[in-house]
Amino acid sequence: MRIEDIKKDDDFKILCPALQADELRRLRENIIKDGEFREPVIVWRSEGILIDGHNRLSVWDNMTDEERQRIAPPAINAIEFKDREAVHNWIISNQLGRRNLDQKQKSYLVGKWYQAEKKEPHRPSKKKGDTVSPLMKTSEKIAEKTGQSSRQVKRDAQFTEAVEVLVSNIGPEVKAELLTDKKIGKARVVEIAALPADKQKAEYDRAMGRGEPSPGITFDPSEWGGMEPVADPVIPAGTVTEYHLKEMQAPWREFNRLMTAVKKVIEDLPEGTAGAWCDQNQMADIMGCYSNLRSTVNHRKPVAICGHCNGLKCDRCYQTGALNKDLSEALREGTEATGVLNAR
Template identity: 90%
Template sequence: MRIEDIKIDDDFKTLCPELQSDELRRLRENIIKDGEFREPVIVWRSEGILIDGHNRLSVWGGMTDEERQRIAAPRIKLIDFDSRGAVHNWIISNQLGRRNLDQKQKSYLVGKWYQAEKKEPHRPANKKGDTLSPLMKTSEKIAEKTGQSPRQVNRDAQFTEAVDTLVSNIGPEVKAELLTDKKIGKARVVEIAALPADRQKAEYDRAMGKGEPSPGITFDPSEWGGMEPVADPVIPTGTVTEHHVKEMQAPWREFNRLMTAVKKVIEDLPEGTAGAWCDQNQMADIMGCYSNLRSTVNHRKPVAICGHCNGLKCDRCYQTGALNKDLSEALREGTEATGVLNAR
């Protein structure tokens, strides 16, 4: 079989994660440096369809005539299969065995495996090579083969369905981000895919830090702040104004932005490689500590001009000209009780 005769099947290609542009460039440089394609491309014999080696074939297709004279085309390895379903499962199993896959890419492939198994008609348990009970659920069968829990398999299937939904509604260009970008976790992908189709792109852009704040209940003001943080916020030399208070809040906005990212990582822990130790009680303790830390720090944020000195700085505001939430509430309560503002 000639390399030019190999066919590309779009359904099979989607199961093989594409390299990013810089990764593809490095692959090309390594092949040219080595003077050969070390690994063969693998083809379904009866159909002539490529099932592994899409990136290598892409590199070969982009080579110049001079480079092709020095470097031979990738070797072709032919494999027999009974059906498209068998090819589908072989590709997934082959990809899952690779160490360079992102956790979300692995979850997506497990979900694809789950979808394929659910579509297949019932097969007798005594089929050659099939040692699993026909009474086992699809998630249990796949869990047995992948070393995961059935619950995790079900979550992977949800994630896969969500990715496919967003790719269909937003566009194929988002798939690589959904499967590799750290800005968006699997739980967030599922949440966005559950929204009406006309809201998904805007919410996806917000999750990726590219959109505008949402007026809906999913909007967390701490993720967006209100004004850009100044380079080095300092206490002004003169009287403190509302503008100065906003400048003084910049470190807290940055803190909340980082803590939001930490929260997403914590929420994704049960679905990651360390998920085995993340039982409900432990996760509740972690989130409790997280909430206490965030609340403690935010209560120290300056929120108003000091009512004791009207921004001129005094010992009650620790010479900052502004009060944090606790001190501001204490001042307001004292004022309401006496009916007058404490003198400077």
């Protein structure tokens, strides 16, 4: 088989994480420096489909004619498989043994492994009087091999299922983004997949910073709690309950999501074009300001129903019915101090 005849399959490729641009550049530089491809590409023999070595093949495809005259193409190691599922499982096992996976990619592969194992036939459950222990649960079996808890394996399977739901309802183009983009975490993916199918795309676009902004980005200042008094309370009528409190916390969830993205940008500054403007001390100052901002805003997050009015809205909670962390701690300290005085 010639290197030019190798076919690529998107379903297999997505299980093989692509290198970042700088990593792919270093791989190319090392190959050119060594004058050879040290590792072969792996191909499904009867189908001629690439199953491992996508990054190496990408380097070869983008070499100049002059470079190809000096460097031979990567060797081809052809392996036979009985069907696509067998190839699928081989890729998962092979990839989990590597170190260049980020957490979402690893979770997705563990989840695919869990799905594959669940399809396998199992022995009947243990009957009364049997002395042989029943089979380990699928999650426990995989947990033992991956070094994580069975609960984490189940969460990984839930994440994998959520990815597949979104791919089915939104389109195959989102799969790579779901597994590699830092803007959206695993828990958020699961949340969006649990929404009705007709609402998933809009919410997904919001999570990725596209389309209409999330309701948590623009909100009335009164929703922050612990700020200046406002004419209209957050809840037009009635008592603030735990349910309302969670609604009021929406801006902070959005704030933390955005601040996580900001932190990633800050951390990338020294390696990017802006790196020349920042030395180590300046970066420490920037991160210090970032931490202070995040801490300050989070202390204003409503965390408890107002203990002065029990959620009925009063001047001490600025007519919100809830207390932020600072005010909640002050109330607790005051209550404890009162209790000590009364005890005397």
